[in-house]
Amino acid sequence: MAVMKVVEIMANSSKSWEDAVKNAVKTAAKTIKNIKSVYVKDQTAHVEGENITDYRVIVKITFQVEA
Incomplete structure (x- = not known):
């Protein structure tokens, strides 16, 4: 059984x-x-001016804990 x-x-x-999501995962x-996965929780x-x-993103990153 894996622990996440x-x-x-x-x-x-x-x-x-x-690109912001890619930056989050890369960092x-x-x-x-x-x-194992990334879930985008929020985007702002x-x-x-007009630009x-x-x-900005808030993401949840899931990873497997090594035993």
Whole structure:
């Protein structure tokens, strides 16, 4: 039986929400092994004038705990 753990991560990107999710996974993978899935919990954007300047996500990353 596998033991799974979930952590919540906030990340951002100046390009897109998809890129922000990729940044979250890439950064988490530096310290978390065995990542199995990512769930996008929330998406927001920072706006200046008429332009979106920053895409932000809150994701839940699930990984398998090593025994």
